[in-house]
Amino acid sequence: MNTRNFIKLEILLITSILAFCSIVYELLLSNTLAIVTGNYIWWQSLTIGVYIGGLGIGAYYSNRLKNTYKSLINIELGLSFLGAICVVYVYIFHGTYKYIDNLFFYTGDFYSSFYLQNMFLLKIVFFIGIQGLTLLIGLLSGFEIPLMMRIAEERLGHSEEGEHQVLGINYLGTLVGTICFAYFLLPKLDVIKTSVVVALLNLLVGIYCLVKFAKSKRRVYAGFIAAVFVMISLIGINEQSITQRYLKFFYYLPKILSQNNTDLDDLIRRVDSFKPIERSKSLYQYVDIFTYPTTEDNKVVDSTILTLDTNFQFNTSTEFYYHQAFAHVSIIMNKKVPKKILLLGGGDGLLLRELLKYKEIESIKHIELDQKMIDLAKTRFAELNKHSLDDPRVHSEINDGFYYVRNTSDRYDAIFIDFPYPNSYDLARLYSLEFYTYVRRALNPDGFVVLDAPFYNKEDYTKNKYQGRAVLTQVFNERHVISNSVVASTFYYAGFKSFFPYRVSDESFLFLKVEPGAIDYNFMDSADLSKLEPQTIREMKEIKNQEFPYTVALKYVNSIFKPMVVKKNEF
The missing domain is CATH 3.40.50.150 (Vaccinia Virus protein VP39)
Incomplete structure (x- = not known):
């Protein structure tokens, strides 16, 4: 293989990986939001719309990035960071939203227009906070293809065929990403592990570009790469505890707040005291099984609850009804x-x-x-x-x-x-x-x-x-x-x-x-x-x-x- 063909293969391979990572981040966000909120149509539609909007904005302003290789390294570091935290970010943001909502629900004045106005504002803040991350990922991803086209032109000379090939391989990488997400990543790894694996892949591209193209500030970049790698590793190592903390918060929060336990420190302690949620993933849905304190004949007993995609299915204490x-x-x-x-x-x-x-x-x-x-x-x-x-x-x-x-x-x-x-x-x-x-x-x-x-x-x-x-x-x-x-x-x-x-x-x-x-x-x-x-x-x-x-x-x-x-x- 001559040098020119190797460079072309290198550019197309990097482009396909970037497209793969980008679409997986979008799918992670839309899927996680759909599951935790229970509304598939709303969140999947809006998330992909905001993501594509971000792609467009990024592509539109990509000509403002002067240093091609430095910009690409910065973007890959940013996407590695955002991609790794995207699911955890949704968990934290949605958990905070549910806490505030339930706090008003059980302790506030439910019959006032003030309550309704605050709930509306809370939903607006939640939407902006969540879709802000989606927009940012789309924006950074939108910079990538114009930069890869510029790199192809700088290294291979101007060629319409080269531009078309970069665009074509970008779409193919997106296709591979969607297929892998549906049939392998989500069923086998679940959302947090998928975010970790794909973020590491993004980081590898950044490291490759640093080694291959960077002429200066290598130590500074190496420090940032090490910090992002440590953060990704910590998320991967603590995947189970992160998921358990969110699930316990999601399922047990109403029970705790209904008992007028509104102190945040006590709330976290109470949440952690519950038994772990048994979560499994089938080809079609999440299956969660957990115990829940139920009052029967003036006695508190633990009943078992089963949910599918967080939607209630039955409680062993009341299913006979x-x-x-x-x-x-x-x-x-x-x-x-x-x-x-x-x-x-x-x-x-x-x-x-x-x-x-x-x-x-x-x-x-x-x-x-x-x-x-x-x-x-x-x-x-x-x-x-x-x-x-x-x-x-x-x-x-x-x-x-x-x-x-x-x-x-x-x-x-x-x-x-x-x-x-x-x-x-x-x-x-x-x-x-x-x-x-x-x-x-x-x-x-x-x-x-x-x-x-x-x-x-x-x-x-x-x-x-x-x-x-x-x-x-x-x-x-x-x-x-x-x-x-x-x-x-x-x-x-x-x-x-x-x-x-x-x-x-x-x-x-x-x-x-x-x-x-x-x-x-x-x-x-x-x-x-x-x-x-x-x-x-x-x-x-x-x-x-x-x-x-x-x-x-x-x-x-x-x-x-x-x-x-x-x-x-x-x-």
Whole structure:
């Protein structure tokens, strides 16, 4: 290989590495923000927009960088530093935001306009602080490609082909970065380790440029490089403790502040006293398991909580409310036990436990997306779910529920759907017109569907029973009616003419049938309640008094092509 070809290869290789590192930083920020806030669409869209804006600003002002090689070394040092701290920065900033928000929530005057104004300002500060880092990373990354083009011109002479090759390899490096992030870095290393590895890669480029091109101030640069390396190493070594501190703060903060423990030093001590959070990462989601102090019969006991991507799934002390209401209310309303059942989701096996109490049920086809949940159900939660997945009537399959109902030719007497709430476009499709059209097709004519879904009853929001937040957010209003209307309209236009919402404890459910007909609201009076806990029975007796206002209209239908069901929690 002659010298000219070696120089060209060197420039293109450095360019691809820089593009790889830059896009991974953006993906780290958007993914971490989406997980900690619970809003994928909002933060992924805004973060990539701010990042690309930063790229544009950097490219626009890159001609102001006079010393090409010195500027490149400075930029790589800066990106190594910012990339290494980006996830930790999000944890600290979001943790601070949650602390201040919860502090006002539990100790402030929730009913004043002053409170609302301060919460709005707090959100503005959070947004600027977080996206300021994104903009800075984008800005520094935006300098890189013009600098690499300038280096190519200085070392190889002016050539349009060389400029095009630098641009092309930049895009290819970005492609490789996104693929590696999705299929290797995030699943295998998680976010903090990924930030450390990629920051080290950035630092290596800086070291190479220092050795290769720097003519002066090498000792000064060596000192900065050593300092950045030490910082990156400390973050990597303390990755577990950083993650644990943030997770404990995230999950236990409301409990501590609700007990009027607002002293910061005492708060940190209390947070550290809790048992470690068990976090694992599947191909699809974060699975967190932790103990939480719960009061039962005037005694404080530790219950176990499971969350997916920090979204609550169940509490071992209260899950029976949810799963008994899910399984038994629908069967009681139907006045006939189904023989052949399809269960979509419910990988923890707890809903299966309740369904298997009916000897009349002959088979349950169980579709679960995440193998990790099946493994937990068969090991960690096997006693809680009474080994339901080992029952010969249950046939579990790892599959996507949407694709299963679209392609199956089987027909079922009942379909139970236990999915997370629609806080992303990917989940919104599981509440779409298209999905429930497939569900209706998989249902026998006299069968029924039951699911848990975000549905608001009027009484619940006028009791003002929740502590915290301004009163206007607790009054049933037009926003709740529209949300209900989206869900109801989607099911109606998918072909379900009988529609019965009900609420047990803090969970809402929907009972659907294809054929139109009235629901007997007094079904509890003559029902067999032997399979239910007394607490569940007390809650179920309130069903006949519940009111769920909604309007059925085509404009409210949630479709894959016009998503309507999106969680509105931005922070």
